[in-house]
Amino acid sequence: MGVTVEMTVYEDRLQRLRARMEREGVDAMYLVMSGDLQYLTGVKRPPHNPTDDDKHGDELYGMYLTQERGPVFVVPRMGASDYVSEQSEGRDWIDDIIVIDEEDHPEDAASSLLERMGTPNRLAVSDRMWARALFLLRRVAPETCFCNARDLIVPMRAVKDEEETRIMQEAGRITDSAFSAVLKRLRLGMTDYDIAREIEHQLVLHGGSGVSFHTTVQICGADPAAAGGESVPVQPGSVIAFDFGVVYEGYVSDFGRTVFVGEPDQKFVEYHDAVMEAQSVAISAMRPGEVTAAELDRKARDVIDGRGWGDFFTHRLGHGIGIDVHEPPFLYQLDDTVLQEGMCFTVEPSIRIPGAVCVRVEDVVQVTPDGGSPFTSFSRDYLII
């Protein structure tokens, strides 16, 4: 039965995408290995390596889709073909897998692909397709007009369905439990590296498959000026700012809290109150059809501006999140997207004074008719250990 549901979901997404393509006059789509492919086919994108890897055919690693054909995967023999074959088993909506061997010249492979696509007049490609691939495709299809597939896919991925919501709630639950386990293990003298390592271990122990981005632990000492803004081992009076997230079933979390070691000084308490109030105001306003991304950012910003600390809230209020840690829409002044039911955003106001203060909070929150519904429920009171 699980399989039936999954088939319906992916086939439905592919059908909706094809309808969008037709509406926009896009004959074919070429998407690189990315969260888009997971969304459209169920084949999970492997995590990026920390430094660039480059296997033969990597520039074409992805899939194409026309009205008649696809999704057809295009995969380098080395490091990808076994993986995609395994992931495709039982996924009948995947039309074919084309393997690029180490003997295949990229130009020949690209020519043959364009021909299979029927040499489209208008071809939409991934937002992050490498320039190398775009140059290659242009060379073999000089008459084809290329455009960005982003606008076709973003509105679909932005709204999370029931199953996606269930998975992201579970990613939140893993995040809460792992954080709770980490706090129990905090000791004086631990460094940011020690704590980050413990977080990453606890995330996996609690069911995650890895981290969604590099774990950040910032320890402001009792006297941050003395440390020249550098991270120092945990000591009485330290303020520890956490920023981390997990991958679970191909979806991610992104979470933040600020922890005081001992009683915080009154100024920190005031900053903390302002940040939590800004977050709370924003979360309450996350109703479908009632607010834009820019307006939501403004609401939170007004709280911190109102206390005179606006200059220390130096970044957007948050970002869309789902398969990737940053997905459009973004909660900032240039984004006029109206919030819709099912969209998920981080809500993460902060007050940062370089070398002195770092107070932050972050939760992934879903837009619902009753206002925002956070996927993490860890206490937002002062966390004192």
Add this chain to the structure above:
Amino acid sequence: MGVTVEMTVYEDRLQRLRARMEREGVDAMYLVMSGDLQYLTGVKRPPHNPTDDDKHGDELYGMYLTQERGPVFVVPRMGASDYVSEQSEGRDWIDDIIVIDEEDHPEDAASSLLERMGTPNRLAVSDRMWARALFLLRRVAPETCFCNARDLIVPMRAVKDEEETRIMQEAGRITDSAFSAVLKRLRLGMTDYDIAREIEHQLVLHGGSGVSFHTTVQICGADPAAAGGESVPVQPGSVIAFDFGVVYEGYVSDFGRTVFVGEPDQKFVEYHDAVMEAQSVAISAMRPGEVTAAELDRKARDVIDGRGWGDFFTHRLGHGIGIDVHEPPFLYQLDDTVLQEGMCFTVEPSIRIPGAVCVRVEDVVQVTPDGGSPFTSFSRDYLII
């Protein structure tokens, strides 16, 4: 004095690159944040996140260079501007830093950049520039001809100078020591996750700043067929294949060995001998001017083919390596690059029979007049624990 040397290195590289640009009729270059920027300016590229992140202005994060101006960094305010400012301190060859604020429209930012570059006739861009950025630059500079910067930079990065060699030797030393520490900690019942976690910890303890790619530990059980090809906890008779690498001062290692738990069976010994001989034959032949990448691949392949196991050596012999884990040239049949003194490659023949056998070895080896000089010296005999 260290600073003087560093200045000379980067200024020299920039000068050589400008000469190449002039020769090729390239007026300007736009490179994204990558190993290229580290190579040309000393500003280290931060490790990629496991899932996609996307901050405002990220598509333009990089630097440009013309004959008159640059390197000029272009950096998103959020998450990048503080980092690049810090890294630029004392690096006088960096001309300027332009910050993209969250209020800046990408089209305006791109227009202004192209104007500063003097609206080049021919602009070379990074091999991996996002399609989004390329579309954006084309829109604001419709008369400009775009090409791939790869061919200009690859030949420079491929040959490692003395200081790069010293750093990569040190990365090799860290790798050897960490592996030695890991082997001492191997216990029956450990899983691939436990071992990978220990490797990553030991790499940092021994001086690395992180891993260069995802640590791979494959445990073939005494009866691999029984496990259906899945990784199983270490047991008597297990064969453990390691593949991992470290980042040290912005350069990487990539290393592999195969370890037997208890006495290996005779067939494994024969596979192991063949793989080691293939590697040894290739390493001896790594003399400047005497062999191409394709020929070197063939030499190693012949050894394994000669024993009748050619079908189980399913990938290229190796790849260039330096700032990134995979850099051109590549040791395979499509690459006719003649090996030059100072080039560094992995040499990594293997025999893999899915669900049954995995025997591998991998070292980073530099081309010298006396043949290949490996940066790792860990024993290549049977490793029996």
